[in-house]
Structures are given as structure tokens and as C-alpha cells.
Amino acid sequence: MPIPVDALLKKKEHFDRGEHDPRSEDFHHELFKLEEQGEWIVHRAPDPIVPVETKYGVIKKIPKAHLWHHKSCGQCGHIPGYSTSIFWVMRKLGYDYNDPRDQTSCTAWNYYASATSNAAAQAAVAMRNFAAAYETGYFPLIHCGTSYGHYKEVREELMHHPELRAQVREIMGKLGKQMVMPEEIVHYSEWFYAMRHEIAAQQVRDFSGIAATVHPACHYYKLVEGDAIYDPDVYGGQRTAIVTGVAEALGAEVRNYSTWFDCCGFGFRHILVQRDFTRSFATLRKIERMKEEADPDVVLTHDTGCVTTLDKSQFAAMAHGRNVGVPVMSEAQFAALAMGAHPYKVCQLHWHSADYRPLLEKMGIDWEAAWAEFQQDLKRLESGEKQYLTWEDVG
Amino acid sequence: MTVTDERSAFYKNTKVAGFDDVPFEEKERLFGLVKADMRFPDYLYGCYECGICVAACPSARFYDFSPRRIAQAAAREDIELIYQQMQEDVWECSQCFSCVRCPRGNNPGGIITILREVAVNNGLASAREALEGYSRIIYKIMSTGTQVSPDMLQPDAFPDWGPEVKDVSDNLDMWRRALPPETLHTTSTGWDVDEKTLLELYLIWFHTGALDMISEVDEGLHMILQEVMEERLEDAGIEV
Numbered sequence: 001m002p003i004p005v006d007a008l009l010k011k012k013e014h015f016d017r018g019e020h021d022p023r024s025e026d027f028h029h030e031l032f033k034l035e036e037q038g039e040w041i042v043h044r045a046p047d048p049i050v051p052v053e054t055k056y057g058v059i060k061k062i063p064k065a066h067l068w069h070h071k072s073c074g075q076c077g078h079i080p081g082y083s084t085s086i087f088w089v090m091r092k093l094g095y096d097y098n099d100p101r102d103q104t105s106c107t108a109w110n111y112y113a114s115a116t117s118n119a120a121a122q123a124a125v126a127m128r129n130f131a132a133a134y135e136t137g138y139f140p141l142i143h144c145g146t147s148y149g150h151y152k153e154v155r156e157e158l159m160h161h162p163e164l165r166a167q168v169r170e171i172m173g174k175l176g177k178q179m180v181m182p183e184e185i186v187h188y189s190e191w192f193y194a195m196r197h198e199i200a201a202q203q204v205r206d207f208s209g210i211a212a213t214v215h216p217a218c219h220y221y222k223l224v225e226g227d228a229i230y231d232p233d234v235y236g237g238q239r240t241a242i243v244t245g246v247a248e249a250l251g252a253e254v255r256n257y258s259t260w261f262d263c264c265g266f267g268f269r270h271i272l273v274q275r276d277f278t279r280s281f282a283t284l285r286k287i288e289r290m291k292e293e294a295d296p297d298v299v300l301t302h303d304t305g306c307v308t309t310l311d312k313s314q315f316a317a318m319a320h321g322r323n324v325g326v327p328v329m330s331e332a333q334f335a336a337l338a339m340g341a342h343p344y345k346v347c348q349l350h351w352h353s354a355d356y357r358p359l360l361e362k363m364g365i366d367w368e369a370a371w372a373e374f375q376q377d378l379k380r381l382e383s384g385e386k387q388y389l390t391w392e393d394v395g
Numbered sequence: 396m397t398v399t400d401e402r403s404a405f406y407k408n409t410k411v412a413g414f415d416d417v418p419f420e421e422k423e424r425l426f427g428l429v430k431a432d433m434r435f436p437d438y439l440y441g442c443y444e445c446g447i448c449v450a451a452c453p454s455a456r457f458y459d460f461s462p463r464r465i466a467q468a469a470a471r472e473d474i475e476l477i478y479q480q481m482q483e484d485v486w487e488c489s490q491c492f493s494c495v496r497c498p499r500g501n502n503p504g505g506i507i508t509i510l511r512e513v514a515v516n517n518g519l520a521s522a523r524e525a526l527e528g529y530s531r532i533i534y535k536i537m538s539t540g541t542q543v544s545p546d547m548l549q550p551d552a553f554p555d556w557g558p559e560v561k562d563v564s565d566n567l568d569m570w571r572r573a574l575p576p577e578t579l580h581t582t583s584t585g586w587d588v589d590e591k592t593l594l595e596l597y598l599i600w601f602h603t604g605a606l607d608m609i610s611e612v613d614e615g616l617h618m619i620l621q622e623v624m625e626e627r628l629e630d631a632g633i634e635v
Contacts (some may be wrong), residue, residue: 071578073542080545080574087576099578101589104540104596112490114526116509116533116612119434121603149492161433171602175595218491225495251538263453263491270489273528275555277489280451315557319526345573353557374573381572391575 003256005236023226024056030159031181039165040179043134046098050194053146055240056226061184061358062194065095072144073105081348082307082329083143085336086188088346091391093198098138103129108150113268119157123128123164124171126154131177140182141191145303148187149219152227152237155181187220188320189242189302190229192331196249203250204340205363211253212334213296214243215286215310217303218263243302243331250338255294259285266305274312282313287324298359314354327356337363344374347395366377414482414520417487420447422478428513429469429477429506439503442466448494448503458487462494462503469506477510485510489537518611533609538623540596545571594631597624601635 035042045061049189054060058362075082091098107125111117131142137190138279142148158165158181169179192212221228221240234248244254265281267274287310290296301307309326318324342366349356350371360367377393380386386393429435448462449455455462465484468476474633485507494503514522526533535544551563571580577602578586600606601624610617 076545110536117605121605124599222492267489312556316555389573
């Protein structure tokens with residue numbers, strides 16, 4: 001199913017939005033103006049930088065190193081190979097980072113689920129984390145798509161509502177923290193996109209026979225939509241380039257399907273207490289469409305909720321004989337596997353549900369041998385020889 | 396004919412819908428709170444009735460729900476319908492924000508966030524009902540600073556997620572100790588959060604009124620949270 005890129009571009013030739021199109025305004029002007037006025041400190045993105053283009057042409061700076069990892073609730077809690085793979089790839093490429101304990105959740109999963117919070121609390125949580133990162137000198141890298149989208153929203157609210165800034169400043173004062181806003185709010189998948197050629201240069205497994213479908217996370221590119229990466233070389237610049245750009249750089253074939261723009265069905269509250277909706281949407285609108293139209297070996301996505309929803313929803317659908325059964329993982333895990341990561345010690349695929357073993361075989365990985373190696377490591381823990389596995393243990 | 400007219404196809408009798416009717420003035424007061432939210436003018440600009448938000452909306456496919464109706468009711472200030480939506484529709488939204496592809500720049504999902512907040516703050520039946528069974532999640536995020544924890548993966552809680560959930564549950568401690576990042580060895584929180592960090596989070600909940608919001612939907616949970624937080628803050632010598 002080809003994407004009608006030429007037709008879309010031709011259609012857009014008829015539009016002339018003029019010089020003062022508010023969509024292409026660069027928020028950085030306001031960001032730095034507020035710094036000049038003493039409203040906050042702008043935490044500069046540290047060198048070395050990879051400049052990338054966002055939806056309406058504003059350049060975004062992606063720092064390569066010295067990053068403060070703002071971890072994700074769902075990734076750390078239920079799919080820990082996701083976070084581990086992000087760290088592992090960064091270590092392999094030789095870039096330093098900080099894995100902080102002085103970090104809370106953005107709390108937006110709960111906010112979008114239950115509304116038991118408010119704009120001031122949400123902004124204060126964000127600013128507390130930003131200040132904590134600033135104190136270490138490391139620049140925030142946001143692991144979760146919802147944290148990323150929510151923080152962009154918070155930035156907009158704080159930039160345009162002085163009364164909110166005043167309220168949050170007062171709270172930060174009580175915590176003994178400064179008002180700090182990062183120069184860029186950077187999602188880990190933007191880092192992977194910016195680093196895709198460096199990642200591909202260290203690839204040790206051939207992915208040319210792997211077909212993938214991509215599910216883009218709603219909160220990555222629908223919230224503050226201008227601040228998301230687009231690339232004329234990926235989908236003709238008509239869809240966000242992250243994930244797809246990484247998969248293509250690794251030699252995989254990315255296949256199209258008709259419900260690409262649909263959400264996964266996560267629903268925030270629904271995934272926890274009303275999963276009939278989540279399961280139905282994830283399988284009927286996403287997985288079945290992908291299977292029928294693209295028949296992928298793997299579904300790649302880049303957010304906590306999307307991996308969980310698309311992966312875990314398949315079990316019940318399979319019991320009903322639906323056309324499901326495709327592994328789901330983040331592009332971080334996919335990239336780590338390409339670079340030779342262990343499927344269990346690093347990518348932690350045993351926390352996933354849909355059968356990933358045929359995919360590993362296609363990648364040339366002996367999963368039975370890999371599982372036996374992991375079991376050996378567990379025995380070392382069980383015997384008391386070691387209390388924890390370390391980075392040195394996982395290769 | 397308005398949508399709250401009994402002859403309208405959209406009308407839902409409040410008794411059938413499962414919530415008690417309240418005087419018009421109360422509905423007007425609630426909408427006043429919605430309009431007073433600083434974000435409201437940023438979320439609503441008008442409506443072409445094009446329905447692109449509905450076409451993009453996952454919840455519209457499985458529920459009697461429409462983001463277009465949300466934007467329209469808010470734009471027309473249809474007090475009766477907005478009240479009905481606060482008592483029913485708002486909890487069906489997935490908060491994915493697919494609806495923000497609106498050509499007028501509306502944010503129906505954002506309007507819903509505000510409507511939900513007002514529903515929670517005023518203890519509406521819909522909020523209490525929607526959050527039944529959700530208390531432990533609120534407790535987890537507000538008291539530990541992480542939303543979901545590894546030990547929540549229990550087969551009886553997630554029977555539809557397949558046998559791997561039991562594998563995780565049976566091997567939890569060992570599998571967490573096998574994770575190379577040092578911050579991930581936890582089982583009751585997503586990662587290891589410092590005590591000082593947690594106390595700062597508690598102060599945010601206290602000072603922004605977020606903790607008090609819980610009392611309107613779950614008094615018991617509010618009491619427990621308040622007690623836990625005050626005790627830890629007092630132990631650290633911090634007065635609220």
C-alpha cells in the first residue's frame with residue numbers, strides 16, 4: 001500500500017500561508033525572552049548536538065551525550081527491557097548519562113486517566129524534575145511518550161499563562177528549587193533517530209529480511225504537534241520520521257497499513273480498569289489491520305502504553321481465533337538487538353507476551369541458547385554468588 | 396429543538412442514564428468552573444461540524460461518544476448537555492488527543508480533561524463510578540511517585556494478558572535483580588525514588604490542592620494518603 005506522497009505534496013503547493021503563519025513560530029523566542037525577564041533559567045542543550053527538523057521547519061537540537069534519563073513508569077514497571085535497551089545502546093555508543101533517583105513520574109498517566117490533579121500540580125511536578133536535572137548538569141532525556149507530550153503542553157501553558165508561572169514559582173520556592181525549563185524537550189526516540197547512522201554503523205545482525213510495521217505514539221506527535229521530527233526522506237515528510245527512520249537505517253523493510261494514524265487503544269484509565277475497550281481497539285483497528293495489510297514480522301513503536309497495549313491485548317484475541325500474533329517492541333529494543341544485545345539479559349523479552357521467538361530466529365538468534373544463558377545467570381543470583389547482574393554481566 | 400429537549404434523538408433521561416438531576420443553577424455553576432479554567436480559551440475556537448475529530452477518535456468507535464458533541468456543547472454553552480456529558484461521556488474519552496487534528500484548532504480532549512477535573516472536584520457520581528477500582532493506582536502514583544509497579548503484574552489482576560504475567564509474578568524478585576540498571580531492582584515501585592524527592596512530591600500535592608481533590612471522590616483513600624504523607628513529612632521535620 002503506497003503512501004500518495006506526490007499527490008499530497010502537489011495538493012499542498014496550492015497553499016500559501018504567508019510569512020506570519022503562527023504554526024511555524026519558533027517557541028524558543030518566548031522561551032529565551034522569559035529567561036531575559038528573569039522568569040526562569042533555560043537549561044541549554046549541551047554539545048555535541050545533532051540538529052533535526054520538526055514539522056513546520058523549526059530546528060531542534062538533540063544532544064548526543066550527558067543526558068539525564070527521565071524514566072517511564074510503564075517501561076520500568078512492566079517492560080524493563082525497554083529502558084535497559086535505551087541505556088545499553090547509549091553505553092555501547094560511548095555516551096555518558098545519569099540514571100537519577102531524584103526523579104518522579106510526570107504523573108500524567110494518572111492525570112489523563114483520573115483527572116485527580118490540576119494544571120498547577122502537573123506543571124510543578126514537571127518543573128521539579130527539570131530543576132533536579134539542572135542541578136546535576138545533565139540534560140533531560142524523556143523516555144515516555146506521554147511524559148514528553150505532557151511536558152510540551154506544560155511548557156506551552158507556562159509560557160503563556162503568567163499566573164500559572166507565579167503559582168509554580170511559589171511552590172518551587174517552598175521546595176528550594178529554581179525555575180528551569182530545558183531548551184528542548186527531547187524524547188528518547190528523537191535521540192535514536194538522530195543517532196540512527198551511528199547505531200547502524202555498529203550493527204552486527206542483518207535485518208534486511210525483517211518486515212516491520214510502525215505505530216507512532218499519539219502523545220509524541222499529536223500533542224504540540226509542531227515539535228515532532230519530520231524528514232523529507234521518510235514518508236516524504238508527511239508523517240513523523242522517528243521509529244521508521246531508525247528501522248530503515250537498520251535495513252528493515254517498513255510496511256504501510258491503513259490505520260497508521262489511529263491510537264493503540266491504551267486509554268490511560270481503560271488499560272487498567274476497562275480493558276474490553278483497549279483489547280477491542282488494539283486488535284481490531286491495529287494488529288488485525290497490520291496482519292491483513294502488511295503481514296509484519298514485528299510491530300515497532302516508541303511508547304510505554306503502545307508496547308503494552310499492542311502486545312498484551314493479543315492473548316485474549318487469539319483465544320477467539322482472531323488474526324493476531326505478532327511481536328511488539330520498542331525501536332530501542334530493535335536497535336539493541338541489531339547491535340548484538342542479548343534478547344533476555346538486555347532486551348528482557350521474557351516480559352513480553354506475543355510470541356517473539358520466530359522473529360529472533362529470523363534475526364539469526366538462537367533463543368533457546370540465549371534463554372539457557374540467562375538461566376545460568378539467574379542461578380548465580382539464586383546461589384548468592386551475586387546479588388545483582390551488572391552491565392559487565394550482560395555484555 | 397435542543398438536544399436536551401425530550402423529543403431530541405440525543406436526549407437521555409437522567410434516571411435512565413443513572414445519575415440524579417440537579418437544579419439548572421448547579422449545572423450553570425459547574426460550567427462556570429469549566430470556563431474559568433485558564434486553559435479553556437486555548438482549547439475552544441468554534442466548530443465546523445466537519446467531524447474529523449470523530450473520525451480520528453478511538454472511543455467514538457466503541458462508545459456512544461463524540462468529541463464533536465463535546466466541542467459543540469461547550470461552544471454553544473448548552474448547560475444541560477454539558478452536565479449530561481460530565482455525568483457520562485467524559486470518562487469514555489481515551490485522552491489520546493487524536494481529535495486535535497481539528498481544522499479550527501479545537502482540543503476536545505483538553506476540554507474533556509477540564510470537564511473531568513470539575514467532575515472530580517465536585518464529587519460527581521460519574522467521577523466516583525469511573526474511579527471505582529482505580530484507587531490503588533491513585534495511591535501508588537501519589538504516594539510513591541511512580542504509576543505502576545512490577546508487583547502489580549498479578550495473574551488475577553491481568554488474566555487476559557496471557558501466561559507470561561504469572562511467569563513475571565513467580566520470578567519477580569529474581570528477574571528484577573537481573574536488570575543491569577541499578578535503579579530498577581525495585582518491585583513495589585517502577586524505579587528507586589529518593590526519600591527527599593518523594594517528600595518534595597508530597598509538598599506539591601499539598602500546596603496545589605491536588606491531594607484535596609481525592610476527598611471528593613474517595614474519602615477513605617484521601618484519609619490514608621494524607622496520613623501517609625503527613626507522617627513522612629513530619630518525620631523529616633517538614634510542616635505543611
